[in-house]
Amino acid sequence: MLEIMLFVVFPYVALAIGIVGTLYRYLTNQYSFTSLSSQFLENDLQFWGSTLWHYGILPTTAIHLAGFTIPKVMAALHGTPDLLYLSELAGKILGIMALVGMGILLYRRLTSSKIRAITSTIDWIVLSLLFAQVFFGLILAFVYRWGAAWFIHTATPWMDSLAFFDPAPQFVTALPLAHKIHFLTGFLLFALMPFSRLVHIVTFPVSYLWRRFQLVIWTRRRVV
């Protein structure tokens, strides 16, 4: 029963809160969609913390999502032991980058009184959860290697079963505790998205790659 609650009900609730909440916040309070960067107040540690964190976590997240959506491609990417070792090492490097980066960011928030002054409770919660999430991710990667191989045969079928509304929690319920914590924290973070600064993820400005440089806006639609 507990397993159903944790690995079926909770993910659905978290996804619903995350998606609906983020949409609601976007529609009602777009002003609050910002990165809330504190680089202006502190630039030295911010560079190391933020670049390591983002350059670590973004590919890592992308790889996780690819594992869910295109498992066959990902399986082919580590088809032989040698390829597996290479992709595993790459993933581990990204993970350590993210962990160190988040560590620096947390340290900087704890030590700089200026940054503490603009840190809200939810910031502390989200940052700690992110740190824990990456930490447990690395535990899985090192203590329970090789994750690249078992990921697409445990987490992927579970996630896909959720996506198809045909839940199959048996793929993950027998896994060690660290796995479970990692899975649940992931969904918890998704659920926290609309209540925290995490919403800045969905505003990643890809359209800058092709938009016009100069924007001229008429209030009245006229000859432009």
Add this chain to the structure above:
Amino acid sequence: MKIRSQVSMVFHLDKCIGCHTCSIACKNIWTDRPGAEYMWWNNVETKPGVGFPSQWEDQEKYHGGWEMKEGKKGPVIHLKLQNRPQALANLFSNPAMPTMDDYYEPWTYNYNDLFNSPLGNDQPTARPISRVDGQPIDIESGPNWDDDLGGSNIYAAKDPLLENMNPDDKMRLFSIEQLFYFYMPRICNHCLNAACVGACPSGAIYKRAEDGVVLINQDKCRGWRMCVSACPYKKTYYNWSTGKSEKCILCYPRLETGQAPACFHSCVGRIRYLGVLLYDADQIEDALKAPDDQLVERQRQMILDPHDPQVIAAAKESGVPDGVVTAAQNSPVYRYVKEWKLALPLHPEYRTLPMLFYVPPLLPVLNSTQENGTQRVETELFTSLEKARVPVRYMSRTLAAGNDDLVIKAYRKMIAVRIYKRHETVGDVTAEESAAALAKAEMTAEEAEAIYTLTSIPTYQERFVIPPYSREGDIEEVYDPQQRKAETGFGRRQAPQRGL
């Protein structure tokens, strides 16, 4: 021809007394909020000096503005900051982001200590405390830290414009009794090719087509901070509390109700002029690609004569209302910039096509002491220019991308006006000398008279020719006018507070 109108500005530096009233007027209206305390949408700098933020003119450090490169099909303009993919790669930690320390840390004083301290032998003091975290701070810098050349051997000496300057010229700036400085009030230039607009990854910054005011849409701003780095004038600021960037809005709510912006309205020296310029938007691209020394000329070319019937017809076709054309015809800015060529754009070499123009400060060496001890106005133009305490070179680096000629021409006119009026009112200058001065400046007596009138005794209506706005009519196609009926003003229904 695609004609657009731009509410533009002229600052007559000769008249600026450096009182900072403009800055205070602006601060009291717009930037007295948490996170914005350090911002000065309007600030007044002492030149030579490092300005605000420190050394903002040094684009090798700040990477602001645009650069021209030779491409395969002729010259190409690109942001000095970064290309498009780099913009996304640099989101996480902007490599050209000035920090609060480069501006200053805003502070207040712990005034309560004055009232609440116990009886004792010492005078109680109010310690400065940071406006960011409330902690006591040692003030190392502040707004106008180098005002009136204060600490000049640190600040004025590090003026980026003095780099590689001829030592003689440098000497003239700093030797005692020769010392010279002038004030430069700065607001957003509301550029035609604004670098902040070009650099914004979210596309939140835009130019209002009706009047050319450059604004940041606070709903679309995501705090990526690229505008702060890209603006070569450092006139967009990051609000560390709300996580949004902000900049001068040219007091558009005032403009729309027919009032001059607060800094213009409050200007004690009456140095500020505001009026409409009509320009040809099709020429922007070419004007941007001119070589450095022709940039000012090309920008002047873009600005069209509002009296020309052809221009009036084209303006009508482009949708410029008649009232705006009339305003353009009465625009003091048009006279200073195009007709008299007295006003020059600030750092045209950044290639942003700034629409705020400066009349350079006239040099204070026009009087010479005679043998009998009386003062006499200097009539020899070349000698007075050469004796000028602020080197022409410095002014041309500031206002003409290094083209001395433009600055000298403006100066000749200003000197000629002064000699002409001296002859007329004081009479210690002969008519020949006056005529010679006018001839040298290639101007007529009428022009001199007009320059004198608009410079010295303009009325409020002559200084600020605000075009008629018709917001209600403009928005009725897109908004239901009733929709905002119950609101007091400008549309926010939620307090602009820091997000979660």
Add this chain to the structure above:
Amino acid sequence: MKNKKFKHKALLLLIGLLALFLFGCIPTKGPASTGPASLQEIAAGDAENGRKLFMGYVHFQNEGPPCMGCHNVGAHGLLGGGALGPDLTNVSQEMTQSELLIILANYGFTNSPVMEPIYNEHPLTQTEQADLIAFLNSSAGEPEEDKELIVLGISILATVGAAIALGFVYRNRLRRIRKAMVDEATAEIYKN
């Protein structure tokens, strides 16, 4: 206009999320179990082919994950096998052949709860089971080797390298202009 724009964007966002989900929902249902290998088949098991199957050089016919993803055997593999499951070097001595067979064939009550759902969908063929048993029989007594520290060491070193590379790319980033300027000017004054 404002509201319309919002709706437009919200709709796009929704469509994007839906597309992501649909894209991710490719069902991976394998064929039904083929049952355990017979004794004759086990006797004919090929240890070398078993090693290849175990290490993933040769893929299972029904696309099941190679054993080394979770298990280690002896010193096989440059960086060893996985560690999610137990080390299987001496498994043939610790378990009876039928116990092993039950696990491999997913056929019975002593299954591993982690492996059961996986190999239900990707069952091993009888030959594969036989080859794996042959391989596991041959590996008994080999020296066990835990390569965890090597993996950790390489990863940390490479991360340091990546950080150095980032620092190099951004070496010209803007740092403390005002302070540097004041310090420099002050030093010049004291020098003169």
